[in-house]
Amino acid sequence: QKEVEQDPGPLSVPEGAIVSLNCTYSNSAFQYFMWYRQYSRKGPELLMYTYSSGNKEDGRFTAQVDKSSKYISLFIRDSQPSDSATYLCAIMDSSYKLIFGSGTRLLVRP
Amino acid sequence: EAGVTQFPSHSVIEKGQTVTLRCDPISGHDNLYWYRRVMGKEIKFLLHFVKESKQDESGMPNNRFLAERTGGTYSTLKVQPAELEDSGVYFCASSQRSRAGAYNEQFFGPGTRLTVL
Secondary structure, eight states: OOSEEEOOOOEEEETTOOEEEEEEESOTTOOEEEEEEEOTTSOOEEEEEEESSEEEEETTEEEEEETTTTEEEEEESSOOGGGOEEEEEEEEOTTSOEEEOOOEEEEEEO | OOOOEEEOSEEEEOTTOOEEEEEEOOTTOOEEEEEEEOTTSOOEEEEEEETTEEEEOTTOOSTTEEEEOGGGSOEEEEESSOOGGGOEEEEEEEEOOOOTTOOOOOEEOOOEEEEEO
C-alpha cells in the first residue's frame, strides 16, 4: 500500500468551477500536509501547508485535513485557466523528507 | 533572490554511460534534498544532506548512484553506469536550517530530465 494515494485524473472543468482535489494517507503519525502545484517542465511549487487537522485558506485556495479519516483536500474556488497544472499532495515525515502522491492533472477550460 | 538551479535541464545518454547532475541550492540553505520521478510514478525521495553530511540516503536505489555535497554548497548526483530504468526527472530541493518539530519549506529546482537509451 502506498503511503499517499492520489487520483491522477485528468480532471477537466470549466472556468469558474469549484475544484476539489483529494488524497488519502496511511500513517496517522504524519503532522505536516502540503499541496504543491507543478506546471509543465517546472519544479513543484508550494501552494499551502497545514499542520495537523483543520482548514487553511489563502485567496481562492482552501486546504483541509481530516486526521480521523486520513484525508486531505484542496479546494479551488472560481477556477481560472491559469490554474491548469498538476497538483501534488505531500506529507512531511519525521525526518523532513516529503512523501508525494502521484499528482492530479487539472485542466480549466476557458 | 535566485532559486534552486539544476544543470543540465535535459540529458540523453546511452545505457552504461555516466552522467552527473548538479544542483545549486538557495544561498544559505543548509538542507539539500534529491528526489526523482520515473515515468508514471510519484516523486520519490532519494537523499538528504545537512550541509556536507548525508543525513538520510534511504531512498538511493543502489550503489550506481553517488551523491556529494563538498563544502556544503552545491551538490552532484552521479549515475554510473546508467541503466534504462534510471530515466526520469531528478529534482533537487533546499530548505533552511531545521528547527526540531518545525516546518521548513522545501524549494524545488526545475529538475533534470534524464533519458537513458
